[in-house]
Amino acid sequence: MTPILIKTIQFFLSLSLLIVLHELGHFIPAKLFKTRVEKFYLFFDVKFSLFKKKIGETVYGIGWLPLGGYVKISGMIDESMDKEQMQQEPKPWEFRSKPTWQRLIIMLGGVTVNFILAVVIFIGLVFTYGEEYIANDSLKDGIWVTEKSLGDELGIRTGDKILSVDGEKIEALQQVLPAMVYGENYTIERDGQVIEKTIPVDFIETLSEDKEKARFISFRLPFIINDIPKKSPNADSGLQKGDAVVEMAGKPVEYKDEVTPILEANKGKEVPIKVMRDGSPVDLTISITDEATLGVVLGMSPEEYKEAGYLELKTLKYTFWESIPAGWNKGVKTLSDYIKGMKKIFNPDTGAYKEVGGFAAIGGMFPDTWNWPAFWATTAFISIILAFMNILPIPALDGGHVMFLLYEMVTGRKPSDKFLEYAQMIGFFILIALLLFANGNDLYKWLFK
Template sequence: MGHYLPAKWFKCRVEKFYLFFDPWFSLAKKKIGETEYGIGWIPFGGYVKIAGMVDESMDTEQLKQPAQPWEFRSKPAWQRLIIMLGGIFVNVLLAWGIYTCLNLFTGEKYHDLAKFENGIAVSEEGAKMGLMNGDKILKIDGKPAVRMENSMINMLLANEITVLRNGKEVSFAPKEDGIAHILGSKTAKLYITNRFAPVVDSLTEGPAKKTGLQKGDKIVALNGKTIRFFDEFSDGLAGKKNQPITVDVFRNNELKRFTFNTNKEGKIGFRPDFKEAEAAFNNTVTNQEYSFLPAIGRGFERTVESLTMQIKQFKLMFNKKIKGYKNVGGPIAIVKMMPKEIDWVAFWSFTAMFSAWLAFLNLLPIPGLDGGHALFTTWELITGKPVPQKVLENAQMIGVIFLMGLMLLIFGSDIYKFIISPFLK
């Protein structure tokens, strides 16, 4: 629609308006006036075919004839540029509209990093990135870190992270090895969380159970050193395999001490009470509500944030250490990202993000995409000379081959992961 409307305004003939693609045949079609409206059978977006334009249809026969007033090629460069950028504009407008409606009707629910009073607990992958247990995340690339959900993505894309560590501000560049581990792992996506007390929930066959630890015991010291959080206890056990340790617990308002050996893996055999962790995590939730005008403003901010995030993520694909191209996904990956049950906030949030992603993708100066067409038209505006027709045709062919290669990479990754995933469980 973004291309269709300005094409009509500038009196271009629109030959086709299709949802999905229709090589050889279409599922449904109806001609109204000069335009054929239809539904194709290959479910990848859609297109409009504008007369007199070099596009992915590679219909060059029409271009061999003299230019007609109603053809795209006969219009001034500034009109052609507006027609080309119309799709990108609508992608951004759609994302902005969805985010605005989400703000207005549901608000924003997020985990506020300022409420992590005791700092964060870090997974092994997060530690490889450079974070430490107890850190309070202050800034990412110089901007205040507020929302945990956004910050977890932004830190993977950042050049600099600033934290409060042991009372001092520390800035560092996240290590690429850690980022690669997080992107490549199915279990490491939540690489930071809140800290919680080490309360025993269940015991397995092991040293803790044999020695007499019980459900509900709260660990307060390890080898005489005070313990407040489960991550401190885990860190204290690190490297202590088959070694004697002393554990102090608080039970029924009494302090009890147990001495025993860790097992060969350096564990003592208990699971912490995650209800306590969940309660602590829920205490960090903030519900931000918006009235009409602030909802519009915040909607625009979220659109810009989403666009910026897409650009930064794109860079990860070509990083030699991070190897982001290994984690690309297509339709199968998108379906897997969707919640198992109906969650309209998640659905519309994803749709807005995806629309912003399409705006960025289409803006890339690759022949075959809107950005490629816009590049050649901008060149004509600057130089006053149109790009030769043969150059446009060859560039379009190269762009189509590149895009097909990119689709093969994405679909190949999807299919490969789909096939091998049962064997990785």
Template sequence: MEIFLIRLLQFMLAISILVLLHEGGHFFFSKLFGVRVEKFYLFFDPWFHLFEFKPKKSDTTYGVGWLPLGGYCKISGMIDESFDTEQMKQPAQPWEFRSKPAWQRLLIMIGGVLVNFLLALFIYSMVLFYWGDSYMPVQNMTMGMKFNTEAKAIGFQDGDVPVGTDQKEFKKFDIDLFRNIADAKTVTVKRKGKLVTITLPEDMSLLKMLKSEPAFMRPIIPAEVDSVMPDMAAAKTGIRKGDRIVAFNGAPVNSWCDFDDQIGVMTDVMTATAKTTKDSLKVRTTTLVYKSKATGQLDTAKVVLSPELQLGVGKTSLMTYYKPVTTEYGFLESFPAGIKYGIGVLRGYVDDMKYVFTADGAKSLGGFGAIGSLFPPVWDWMLFWRMTAFLSIILAFMNILPIPALDGGHVLFLIYEMVTGRAPSEKFLLRAEYVGFTILILLMVVANLNDVLRWLGFMH
């Protein structure tokens, strides 16, 4: 419950910042060009609101709604998600959106996207300035990687150290590494001190690599115990910090990858056969062989895992065996570095959009639950700001898509007007807004339904 609340608070804070600044972009350009803003709201307020006030001598009502799905800036004389048709029936007023030149209306519409994109670049720059860029060079991970069956069929072997592809050299073990493999023709690995080139099939898919279970590629980390949780299976067995697990559930364990794979096997068995408490206990009862750090001897023990199939140990991590590299940035240096980093994130996100239009991609869509789970389970300001910047880029990109009801839809119609000299009719714009709004609602339903199905265990 504590983890859920921490993630929820981070999600709500990030969304509040992004929505306020996004709508603030529309607000800024509206005021700059003398367009009246009737309402400025954080979150939506169907039927009622949580808070509202209107300053004296102001045309704008500010408020907080109860439905945290975004926010809005209601601009006079504009067909938007408020579907205010009565206002549009009245004669155009000089302070209305529809009375302004097309280029001013265009800037008003892209204001939110512009602010979100610039915000992301600024956050990335400040993160690099304050914390620097710390990472584990892939080529320094000398114990290599653990590969799944599909990867081994291509030609990878456990212990291989990825070096690069025919397109670029690997730097970090992150999503870009998998993205580079998906787009490459060959990949080079270091195997037993020698460089080996592996030819990749044409149907390599980033989505399949990320969704495969076990994972396509994982760093090999020795199964050494970093900590022991009191009153759980490991503590009752006598396992201590520094002990190493060498076998579990009847299978040899050379790394935490092997241990996790066996937990996966037990999870599948539990799902398929554990209909009663007795069945569950049978699945959770297994054998464990570990090497004691104190004596150097092998000990075999019978353990009963928790109902969540937890042994009750903290695992060693990459940081235990490898020293990270940190690149520091001065204040002025951080801006070009942050801009380069942010553009790279945007380029990767846009490139990954091609998977959305596949069956697996549709199943991978996530709603608010999936987004919230991306935040760390503990409050970490660096990770929080990185995640906020990432969401800001997503918000900017998604809003500029040429879908009616999004900023990009309005921009599309404005560009049409600027090119042809003729504005679409108000009747057409209203119908387009309804269509776009329906599409967005359907996408939101599908994405959040996927979250529910994953939570219920019907989808991975």
């Protein structure tokens, strides 16, 4: 299967699971409170359904328009806009006849299930696979900024040690970039001095301009030879696999970032180098190509880097009971980070609104090969997104209904059906506008980027 097909299958599988469970979050409390549910649909059935079957008082079906799903609860002003039903006298089994606290629980059921689902997935992931990461404080010579322009924009350079972002210590190297994206300020250690820096307000926009270079922070790569291809200009130079270059053209070096400028300055030349081999220094002469390369392959496995003392690779394993708080904390942290990201989207100065995406962007989050851990991690993240988006106080969303129910509980006055109808229509148009904007962004990026 092609990568696009694999992504598409994962997208629809994940979306279907999340929609069904979200709607179950409304369906189950509605049935517990003896409220009639007329329809339970995966996707929307505009004009016709792909499948439907009535069981009891509820029609279960699959629509053809994959923009979401719904449960139609009797006596409720929702996306069905069933005005005829609302003009009749309230029936005991209708939503509008139930106490406010019951209606509130029914409306909160969907987002509650979405958040709980994400936590359950995170629990399963950490219990099954644990967590493996490069300990940020183990990088003895700091980080490697692979794209200088991005580093300059952020105010960070190779060799810096990133201590914290927004006062929160960075434990794992892979946490650095997400923390920078969501954060406001950070602390580094440079040449023995602790420095506080502010993250530029438009840093997200800067990153989005070239996503190929977005992952510009890495551990410093030691210049250790992994392979010398037969076609390499240095195939007969005496270099061997495992050689660690410690001097080149008379200058002491250890990392690739130190070697690169020397290669640039000596294109097309032969220069002396010194390597450490089995604990002893060896002097050699190597050829630098006109493209400023040696024609060799660098790199070792994470375990070999660890053994050589360049980094510490931590693996955390959890018992079942330990995985529960770990999964909960991961869910809370994911939600917290997403809220921070949404704040940046609503600030035009950040340019983050340009990164808002629709279905193509969501589908692009899935890996292009079938990978169950990645699939479930992505599904958990999307579930968090759905929980947050649905609780926004926009009419036509769960959060809009919750807002009106809270108003009713506080004031003792229920908004009129006519008001709720108009609010539902306004909310619907807001959602359509957001949908068009998000998917329009996807289309623009596909056409022009």
